[in-house]
Amino acid sequence: MKILNTTALGAIAFSFAAFAAHAGDPEAGASAFTSQCQNCHNVINEAGDVLAGRPNVRTGPNLYSVIGRQAGIIDGFRYGASLVEAGEAGLVWTEEDMVPYLLDPNTYLREALDDRRARSQMSFRVRDEDTARDIIAFLVSLAPEAEDEEDEAAATN
Secondary structure: OHHHHHHHHHHHHHHHHHHHOOOOOHHHHHHHHHHHHOOOOOEEOOOOOEEEOOOOOOOOOOOOOOOOOEOOOOOOOOOOHHHHHHHHOOOEOOHHHHHHHHHOHHHHHHHHHOOOOOOOOOOOOOOOHHHHHHHHHHHHHHOOOHHHHHHHHHHHO
C-alpha cells in the first residue's frame, strides 16, 4: 500500500508541476494580446513592421524583444520612475519576472525595489498566470531568434 500511495503522490506532484510550469501558448497569447494589450502596446520590429497591435499606439512601450531587455530603456518613451529605477538596478525582463509583473505591476515593483511606495504606470492587470504566460509566449514568438542573430554576427565578422 505504501508503494501505491507514493506512486499516486508522485503522479499528482508531477501533474501539478506540469500544470504549474505552463509554458504558454502563442496562439492563445495572440488572442489575449489583441483583447487585453493592444490598446496600450504594440510590437514593431526594427524594420518598422507592425507585428501586433496598432501602429500609432503610444500609451505603453513597444514590446518587440521585451524578454531579455533591460526594463525601462526604450528611447522616446516616458517610463515611470520606479520601472526606470528597477532597470538601472539590473532588472532584465525574463519570462519568470514578467509573469508576476503582468499579474500585479505595483506589487512586483514594490518587492523588486524593496520600496512600498514604488508604483507602475501600467494600471492593467492580466487576470491569471496562464494568460500571462500565453502573452509572453506570443511576444517571444515575434522576437528574432537568438541563433539567427548569432549567425548574422558570425557572417559579418
